[in-house]
Amino acid sequence: MLSIIRLILERLGLGVLVLFAVSLIIFLGVELLPGDLCQALQGQSATESTLAACRKELGLEQSAPTRYFHWLANIAQGDFGKSLANGREISELIGVRLANTFFLALVAAVIAVPLSLILGILAALYRNSWFDRSINVLTLASISFPEFFVAYILILVFSVQLGWFPSLSDVSPDTPLLERLHKVFLPALTLTLVVMAHMMRMTRAAIINLMASPYIEMAQFKGLSRSHIIIHHALPNAWAPIVNVVALNLAYLIVGVVIVEVVFVYPGLGQLIVDSVQKRDIPVVQACSIIFAATYVLLNLTADILSIATNPRLLHPK
Amino acid sequence: MTTHSSSDSQLEPFTEPPPAARPSKFKRALRELWKSPLSAKLGMLIVLSYIFVALFAPWLTPYGESEIVGGPFELWGDKYPLGTDNLGRDMLTRLLYGARNTIGIALITTLLAFLIGGMTGILAAILGGWADQLMSRFVDVLMAIPSLIFSLLLLTIFGTSIPVLIIIIAVLDSTRVFRLARAVSLNVVVMDYVEAARLRGEGLGWITLREVLPNIMPPLVAEFGLRFCFVFLTIAALSFLGLGIQPPTADWGSMVRDNATLISYGDITPLLPAGAIALLTIGVNFIVDWFLHKTSGLKDGQ
C-alpha cells in the first residue's frame, strides 16, 4: 500500500511541477514578443510618452522574474489582471463563462462516455462482426470531420429544417435549467459525436489488447463461461486502460469546446479566447490558456493516478 | 556423429527450408494494392483526385482565385456552378484553389513537424541518459498545454501570417512525432544489431540513418498520414476561427466561416468546403487504416 501512496504523491508532485512549467511557458511566450507588450499594442502610433505610460500601467518596468512571480501569486488568488481591450477585471469576464463551458462539456461527457464505452466494448467483444465493421468505418469517417462541419450539419437538420433546437445557444446566468439544456443540446451533440468516435476506437483497441492476454486464453481452457471470463478476468484489468481513454477524451473535449462555442455563439471560455486573440488582448488569452491547460493537466493526472490505484501489481506489492 | 558424417551445410536444409527469395518490391506493392480492401481503394482514389485538383486548379476554372466576378451570394447557375461567395467571387474557383492552398500548407507543416520531431525523437532514443531525459521532459511540458490553445496563444503573440502559422503548428505537432519516433526507435535501439554497430565504432550519423531509420519507417509513414489529417484539421479550424490562412487567399476553413450565414436559409453551399476537408481526411484515414493493418502483422483482427 505504501508504495502506491508514494507513487501517487510522486505523480501529484510531478503534476504541480508541470503546472509551474506550463505557467512559465505561457508567461515567457509573451516575453518573446519583438519589443514588448506596449509596442505590440500601440504599433506605429507609439510615442515615447505613451509607451512609458503603458509600461507603467502594466508594470513592465520591473524585471521579468519579479513580474512572473507577481503574476503567479495573483493567479493563485484568482486575480488574472485586467483586460487590455476594455479594462475590465479578467476574473469577472471569466467567471460565468467558465461555468458555461464546464456545463457544456459536462452535458457532452454525460452522453458520450457511457455510450462510447458500451459501444466500444461491444465492438471489441464481437470483433469482426458486421456491427464491429460498420462501427469501424463510421468512427473512422467521423474523426475525419472538422467539428464545424458536424455542427453546421446538425444546425441544418435540427434547427433550419426540423426547427427542434435553436441554432444560437445564447444562455444567460438566469436561464432556467430545462431551457438551458434545450439551448445547449446541439453544441453538446456536436461535441459528443466528435469525441465518441475517438473514445470508441480507443476503448475497442484497449479491450481487444486485453482479451488477447494469455490469462484470458487460460480462463477459456479452464472451461469458464464467457460472461465469467469477461466480468472476473477481463474487467479487473480493464480499469486502467478505460480510465485512460476517458480522461484523454475529456481533455480532448475541453479543446473541442472552442470551435463549437464559436459556431453556436455560446458564451463560454472558448468564445472569449477566440475574441481576445482577434483583439490581441494578451492578458485574457494568457488567463484562458492557463485555465485550459490546468484542466488538461489535471485530467491527465487523474487518469494517471487512477490507473496506478487500479493496477493489481502495485496494489499487492511483493 | 555416426549418422551424419556429411558436411553440415547439407544438414541445414534438411531441418529448415530457407524462405525462398521474394518477388521484386514493385511487383509485391502492386499485388498488395490490388488486394487492398474497398475502403483503401476509395481512399486512394480520393487522395489522387485531390492531388490532381491541387496541381491543375488554374486550368480547371476560367476565373482567378480572388477575382470578383458577380454580386455576393449569387445562386447556383450556369455561370457560377456553385454560386458566388460573400464578396461575389466564384465559389467553385475558390474551392479548387483552396485545395492548393490548404493542402499545400498542411503538407509543408507536416513535413516540417516530421523533420523536427523525427530527428530529435530518434536522437533521444539513441543517446539515452540525460539528453533523452531533457528532451522528453521538455516535450512533456509542451504537450501539457492543449495544442489548439497553445497555437491560439502563440498566434496572439506573433500575429497571423502563413509562415508563422506553419512554424507554430509544425513545432507543436512535432512533439507528437517526437514521442512516436522515440518510442519506436527505443524498440530498435535495444536490438543487437545496433549494439553491434556501436561496438564496431560507428558514428551517430550511421546509426541514426542506416541502422535505426530504415527500421522505423512503417510506423512513421502511417503516423505521417494521421498527423497530416490532424494538421489539416487544425489549420482548417484556425482558419475557420479567422486566425489561420488570411484573405484573400482561398482556403476551405475561412470559406465556411465567411459564408456560414447561408446555412440559416437552408443553403448547403458553405458546407461544401467543410465537406471537402472531411472527404480528404476520410480518404487519408482509410489508407492509413489499411496500411497499419498490413504492417502491424494483423495484430488487430484476422
Next chain:
Amino acid sequence: MANNTPAANDDHEVLLEMRDLRIDGRRDDQWHEIIKGIDLTLHRGEVLGLIGESGAGKSTLGIAAMGYVKPGCRFSGGRITFDGIDMLTASEEKKQALRGVRIAYVAQSAAASFNPAHKLIDQFAEIPVQHHKSSKAEAYADAKDLYSKLQLPEPEQIGFRYPHQVSGGQLQRAMTAMAMSCRPDLIIFDEPTTALDVTTQIEVLMTMKDIVEQFNTAAIYITHDLAVVAQMADRIMVLRYGELVEEAPTRVMLANPKQAYTKSLWAVRSFRKTSVLKTQQQATQPIISVQNVTAAYGVLDILHEISFDLQRGQTVSVVGESGSGKSTTARVITGLLPPRLGQVLFQGQALPPDYRQRSKDQLRQVQMIYQMADTAINPRQRVREIIGRPLSFYLGMDSQQVETRTRELLAMIELNPDQFIDRFPSELSGGQKQRICIARALAAEPQCIICDEVTSALDQLVAEGILRLLDRLQRELNLAYMFITHDLATVKAISDEVVVMLKGKIVEQGSKDKIFSPPYPEYTEKLLASVPQMNPDWMKQLIAQRESRS
C-alpha cells in the same frame, strides 16, 4: 502406478483418439495446412510425449485435444474423440463443461497465464466452483492439499499470494495444482519447464511426474527437449512440419530410433570438439585477460572479482544460470559496461574500460556473435551490406575488394555466394542468419570472438551445424572463443576451459576434464545433476538418491 510398459497400456481403455486430424492456419490471407493428417491414441493413465522442433505443430495438436484452435486457425478435417465425445461437433457448452474438469492445461509461461488481479487460490477454486463440483471452502482445502503435494513452500499460505509475488518455478507448480483441481482425466503440459533454469526445472519435473502418477492422470507432454520427455513419457511421438515422423514406447524409441530424422535428433548430442591438445601453447601470452573485475549496474555489484584468461586458438566456456553474471562479463570485455574495479587486458595491454574510448583496431580485435540472430542483423540490410560494412569500415577496402572478400567469407561459412549475397535477412533461415553473423564477425579479422548463447535459440540439428562450423573456423584461423551458455551439453561439446559462475562469482574454473570429473564443488554438482539425461530411469534414480540422503 503408471504403466511404463506399452503392452499394459494396450489393454486399457482409450481416452483420446485423433484420426487423420487436419488443422489450417491463416498466413498472408491464405489457409495453409499446419497439421497434416495425424493419428493419435492415448489410453487412460498414459503419458504421451509430443516432441519436435519449432513449427512442428506439437502445441497446436496438444490444445486441439480440448477441441480448441488458436485464433487464425481452423479444423479442416479428421476426428477427435475424447472418451466417446466427438470434440469437433460438440457444442461450445459441452466443451466448456469438459475443459478444466476432465481436460486441463498447463501453459509454458505461468507468469503470463495467471491473471494478475486475483490470488492463486481463487484462480484455483474458480474451476470447481464455477463447474459446481465443490464449494469454495472445499476447493480451498483441496488447493492447500495439492500445494503441499507439489512441495510448494508454506502450502497453507502461498495460495493467498498474487501471481507476481511468487517465483517462476513455484508458479508453474501452482498451475499444475490448478490443472489438478477437478482431478481431470487428461492434462496437457505445453512446454511447462522451457522457461525455467535447469536446477528449477528438475524440481518442477519431479513434482509433476509424481502428481500425475499419484492420480493416474493421462497426460500429453509437449516439449522440444528429448531428455525431458524421456523422463516424463511412456510413449513418444516425433512430429515434424505437422506430420508424424515416428511413434514408439519411450524405451524402444531411445534404444532404437527408426527414421533418419529421429536418428539425427539423437545424434546431435554426440558432437565433441576434435582437438584439445593445446597445452603447449599455454605458456604464451593470453589474448584476453580479465583481471579482478567487479562490475555494477547502478549501486548493485553484479560481478565480484572475476578473473580468467583466454588463449589463442582455445575456447573458454562461461556457464551459469540466468542472473549468474555471464552475459555481464561479456559486456565488460566489450566495453559496454565499464567495470567498477579491475581491468581487461588485450595481449597484455589494458583496454580502455569504455568502448567509446577504444580505438578502431581495439574494437576490431574482439567481435561478438549473439544469441538471437534475428535481432543481431539489421532486417533492412542485404547480406552484402551486413558482411561488407566491417570490411570497408575497419580494413578500408574499396567496393571491388569488399565484393570479393564478402564472397570468400560466404563460401567460408558454407553458403553459396551467388545465391545469398543479395538476400535480406527475412529470406534466410535461422541457422543461415547465425552463419551471416559469424561471417560479419570474421570480416573484422578479429583475434577473439565472444559467442553469447549462440545456439540456444536454434533447433538442435541446426545448432550442431553451427558448433561444427565454429570449431572448424577456430582450427583454421586460430581464433579464441569465449562461449557463454547455460547448456552443459554445449559446454562439453565445445570447450577447452570452463568457468562456472553463480550469482556474479566464479565458483569453479579449470580445464574441461577437470570440471567434468569429480570431486565437484557443491554448485557445479547440482548443476550437473540437474541436466536431464537420455536415460528414462535417470529422474527416478535422482529422486531415490535425494530421498535416501534426506
